[in-house]
């Protein structure tokens with residue numbers, strides 16, 4: 001037990017220190033044999049791509065994040081209460097028995113930022129959170145306009161959907177309503193968005209890109225967009241009716257153990273730059289991906305620094321040994337895995 005503990009700890013610490021690779025490895029979450037996770041395909045390098053022209057990052061401020069959440073929740077609430085929008089059939093959308101409140105999620109924001117930095121005019125192909133769940137996505141390229149206006153553009157597609165589709169989502173090529181259906185998907189409860197300003201490939205003028213990632217993913221063919229019924233009558237276990245948005249079921253604040261790339265984090269207080277753990281010497285670039293909570297949970301790291309030369313040598317020898325023998329086998333928390 002003791003030795004396992006030492007092995008796990010040393011493994012974890014050493015790999016991070018010596019290999020310089022990301023602590024977080026999205027490559028373990030491909031979407032199929034051929035389609036890797038976007039961030040794996042980017043080799044965990046989320047730097048702004050060389051194809052980007054006149055690029056400026058405009059990460060959302062705390063206030064703007066609140067605006068994104070409020071706009072979504074207000075409109076989701078209106079749909080849930082049966083006063084949201086008139087469909088293509090001329091009828092109001094029916095009430096929703098379970099419609100989740102949306103909360104901000106840093107990991108979704110981070111993945112959206114990685115994608116924003118690629119300046120491509122399409123969705124990325126494989127998005128999953130670090131707990132494995134799939135992620136939905138709405139993208140927009142607009143002239144300068146308020147966030148709320150852009151978000152309303154997603155929602156306004158409601159006029160082109162038939163009420164019958166609420167029971168069973170199907171993809172409709174003719175009427176593009178996918179932004180709307182992701183917007184109001186009942187089981188979606190987290191959102192994270194990124195914004196940037198750049199010249200799109202094959203264009204000459206700049207546009208504002210807004211990319212929002214959603215979890216759980218919506219727009220799953222064959223599933224209901226939301227269950228009909230009295231608002232809050234079928235809230236999922238562990239949730240209750242929201243006090244402010246009376247048609248929504250509550251969501252707990254997100255506790256993603258954020259695989260952060262510090263350089264892109266708007267709020268760096270959640271980043272643990274590599275090696276700040278080790279006396280503050282920064283050998284590696286701060287683009288290190290760090291799952292903060294997990295680092296702190298490891299008592300060895302919490303205890304702090306390697307104290308003297310003797311310890312350092314012993315630690316070094318252990319490291320070599322464990323890298324080649326034990327590390328391959330070790331799983332931490334069933335979630336962090338190295339090879």
Ligand SMILES: *[C@@H]1O[C@H](CO)[C@@H](O)[C@H](O)[C@H]1NC(C)=O
Pocket residue numbers: 156157158159160174175176
């Ligand atoms: C509804 O669909 C029509 C036909 O495809 C399209 O011209 C119109 O812009 C759509 N309305 C919205 C709000 O998306």
Ligand SMILES: *[C@@H]1O[C@H](CO)[C@@H](O)[C@H](O)[C@H]1NC(C)=O
Pocket residue numbers: 187216217236
């Ligand atoms: C919500 O959706 C996810 C994935 O689509 C699923 O795993 C989960 O069970 C759903 N939650 C409920 C309460 O149905």
Ligand SMILES: *[C@@H]1O[C@H](CO)[C@@H](O)[C@H](O)[C@H]1NC(C)=O
Pocket residue numbers: 121201202
């Ligand atoms: C830009 O235009 C070229 C030539 O028309 C085309 O081959 C290329 O796919 C376009 N790029 C994008 C991103 O649309």
Ligand SMILES: *[C@@H]1O[C@H](CO)[C@@H](O)[C@H](O)[C@H]1NC(C)=O
Pocket residue numbers: 062267268269270
């Ligand atoms: C940054 O995050 C920390 C912890 O999550 C929070 O206490 C702090 O208020 C945030 N700072 C800003 C500027 O948002």
